[in-house]
Amino acid sequence: MSVGAKPRQPPAQPTAGTGAAPPPWWRRPRLPQQTLARSILLALVFGVVLYIVSELFGPFNDLRLATGAYYFAALAGLTIVTGLNGQISLGHGALMMVGAYTTALLIGREGWALAPALVASALTTGAVGALLGGVAARLRGPYLAGATLAFAVGLPALAYQYPNTFGGANGLEINPPTPPSALGANFPLERWQAWIACFGALIVYVLLANLLHGRSGRAFRAVRDDEVAAQIAGLNVGRTQVAAFVVSAACAGLGGGLLAMVDSLAAPGAFTLTLSLALITGVVVGGLGSLAGAVWGAIVLVMLPVWTGDIAGAFSLPTQIQSNLPLILYGLILIGVIVAVPEGIQGALRAGASAAERRLGGRGHKLASENLTNAAQKEG
Amino acid sequence: MSRFLDLTLNGVSTGMIYASVALALVLIWRATRIVNFAQGGMLMVTTFVALAVINKTGSYWLGFFVALASGLIFGALVERVLIRRVEGGPPLNAVIATLALLILLQGAAGAIWSATPRSFPPPFSIRGYVINGHRVLFSPNDLFTVIAVLGVALGLFGLFKRTDVGLRMRASAFAPGIARLEGVRVGRMLTFGWALAAMAGSLAGVLVAPAVFVGPNNFDPLLVFGFTAAVIGGLDSPLGAIVGGLILGLCLSYVSGYLGSALVTLGALVILIAVLMARPSGLFTSTRTRSV
């Protein structure tokens, strides 16, 4: 249903003069229609859920929660530039590295507090993203993939080349944030870190949800779908693509800064090509182009290695096989998922929910056209 | 001055290795418009198989032949079983599928053959040639590598430009619908393309194995530099793969020699960006362009 199309006339009602029947109960809007209010409300809801989860399962799972949160920040950014804007990036691990090192340097060397350091990391990485985006805007498809891959592999060289600044192979360490004394003396550090990371993830969610549903999101999509048409419509294609990179880089930078806070480190060994490839895997498997997809992707990235490790641990095999079994399972499961669910987890859920809705709707033309009317009235 | 000569020769030999991986990537791209991230893993497996044959029979050339043959079969198998299912969908899905295959292959190789790297015999001597009473960093084995890779590149070039099969392959990749109407068995051409590419990759594997040893992760840097070389040269061009490989090999040798080995990966990035800024689709793009 395109914006601005004329609504279709509903068919004649059996009883005259009463107007269109109200929509069925699951289609009645429950949330505010404006994106900002809605996203803030949802963020509060998620915040409460995450708080409950963090309290339930013990400090080690708080570490997993924090890990999922910083993955979400990076994945959300990546899905904007790759899903929404159509530019494949295999270099977001290196962007996380920029954020992590910025945070580590500001906190460790300059004595900054955590929050301003994270903001500075996002901004710095956004600036790097502008550079990367400027290069990327001229490239397409596999050439862009190659350039971002070279970026992912090449950037860690700076850590080795300037060991006095960046700590060389050992990298930098930072002291973990101490929980405020108001929470009690024995408050687990991991829970405090999880709260900070989840808070950062929620901020990313609110900002990106507004971007996704707003003018910028539409501009990104327009450029992805048809560059020529977008240009005719008045969009500056190059600037839009750079903007997408800047936004996604800032998110990746924040994710990297949160990683530095959670793991208390910034070291080149944590930002290899494997990380960049894992991020792209996460966004595709989760569902390209949506924030919910980024959530699924984060869950997959954190939990799939755990599940494959647990399954492998259930057997008692010679060490050589035992230690490689998680990798084998990981590869097999990933292949299975991408073949069975080509549009990603979120895409599959969406399709499944639509199918369920059609089945529940069941009254044929009348309801279908009512839906169309309602949809048209909302869009218009 | 002799150091410069040695660095240049080293650049040529390593560049040819990158070119051989790049050729395999170019082949798959031309045949199916997919970047095969599992290429490094596939050639690693066929090299292990070749090594097993060599150790059992003592014959290098039998192992060489088995590597190429198993590459053909492996490539066809991967295309039919895995790639067939992600071919029509979003292009990123094929990327994820090949990445997952790479992880699977590395895990399987580690489980079967362990992480301990193994020695792979070179077919010819590795003692450098003597020029003007001075031994240089280029051996009969390096010469064999150069000739073998050039031979494969010429063979592929000829295949695409001059033979019927090559035409059918190109048609299957660019316009499968029309190709089908013309009677081309598109599916079979795609399988053949992957088989051929995997064979080229297996050749790369046996050529480089003596220098990097054989282990589950030993061929990883090859994929990165091979992909970079293919992008530099243009993903559609076998000739570009050679030129891209040589440029990359030479530049990285000079960077490592004069600036330090820490800067090699950064050097590769700089070279790649420099080329792509001037020519966004690589040095030797084919005349047909795909998008704005």
Next chain:
Amino acid sequence: MRHFVKYSCATAACLLTVGLAVSGCGSSSSSSGSTVGVTATSVTIGSHTPLTGPAAPGYSEIDPAAAAYFKYINSQGGIYGRKINLIYKDDMYNPAETVTVTKELVLQDKIFAMYAGLGTPTHTKVVAYLNAEHVPDLFVASGCPCWDNGTTQPWTFGWQPSYQIEGKILGQYIAQHFAGKKVGVFYQDDDFGQGGLAGLKEEVPASAIVSTQPYQPGTTTVAPQITAIKSAGAQVLVDFTTPIYTALERLTSFTLGYKAQLVIGNVGIDPTTVGALLASYSKGKASTALIEGAISDDYLPSPTDTSNSWIALFKKVHDQYEASAPFDGNTVYGMAQAYTFAEALMKAGKNPTRQGIVNAVESGLPPGPGLVPFRYTKTEHGGYGGVAMTTINKNGQIVFIGPPLVTNPGSGPITQYTTAQATAPANGLP
């Protein structure tokens, strides 16, 4: 569409909860109580090591060898009736993963102590955590001198001689036996190679070192570095390399026709490993021909010296519990380290506590299979204090060419250690 966002995210949160529950949630107790991991019949310890990935070659053999040795000890009755249970986890040499598996071992698996954590870039990221949580961090598998600080890191102990100590002793040998010759150094560009080089510079005069060439682990060609050393005219080539890079250097030098007196650090000399990598080039000659005559050092008996009581014991354990694994320097390292832990646990007494085992190590441990004593005091947590010089003979075996020498990582003197190595106990128990 918006409803899907809300429902999906709520579902996501539910699934996350389920997922966490399924994967085994731990209780939220803190790691207080100094007998965590100890029961009447067992002691549980944990380790992190690269089992997969590019750093796995060689290192992935160490923990399985230790586990095999612990199995043997357990079959002989264990230590005071307790079986030693070693849980080792793969961190793929990724420091972020090291943090995760370490916290998993401490918080979920409730280990008594961290054992043989491998790698400097990896383990340095968990030292602060382990010390803050008062978890004994025993016998780190790395030669960084950074574990040697009983004042600021009271719970952390090294085990192998530090790279500086090794470099110093090698340097003294070079200064004494190759005085006046030009020296070139080919070293790995991390604390392993840099530490060795720093130690070397303590003893070899600066004017003698004509070229130092670092290489990045992961590089596929070392020719640019070797050509530089050859151009500088180095007559002595020092390799602070891992076995793969020793082999690569040897092959490159062979192609170039570059011959020099080789000095190879302990990590990179293992003839079994290096010989296997060079086997294809020997064509009838010994596969170790390219390292024949190299000078090296060692602090443990050589794996090929089956007349040594310790090697005989380790070989017996290996053949019984992990026969398909290689038997090389990594195996001897892993089992010797396991023996040291058994010593520490025994010294901690019938009711071991975390503080108790730390006190036991600080009071000093016998060297066991080591040729030199440990440097374990309240302030020194360094591990073995020196090495003995070795060379590779024409059969590819390590033979000792000098007495054990000990020193400290700083500028202290190098002295001889004259106490002979103890004989191995038949049942493997200290």
